[in-house]
Amino acid sequence: MSEKLDKLIERAEELLAVLKLVADDMKQLVIALKPYTGQATAQETAVQETAQSVTLETVRNSFSEDLRSLLGFQENEEYVIIKPQAFLGSENFARIAEIVKKFNGEYVSAGKGSYFRVPKR
8 A cells, every 4th residue: 555655655755746847837938928918927027117227126026926936135325135034945045136137137156044135327
């Protein structure tokens, strides 16, 4: 019985991996098609509206609620600083890095003190 359960769990994990790939592909397709419809996501709109200057609030609002709950936001004269408040995992890290990159930001690796920063311009 344990062997059957293990095989079912393994199969479920495989299906989840396939579904994630399909979902990621669909997301990329929607993003690629939006310019042809004149639509933009809230995140893209926030980035476009702030091409001149970046504020902490604009950066914060470019993240979905689930990502915001994992992050702390601060600012100094030059940058908006985004610090993880918990372990992000590779998927959340990639999502955050993608948004930061749209603001011409970067990841600063400093062990437990690592953070993302976005220039205010």
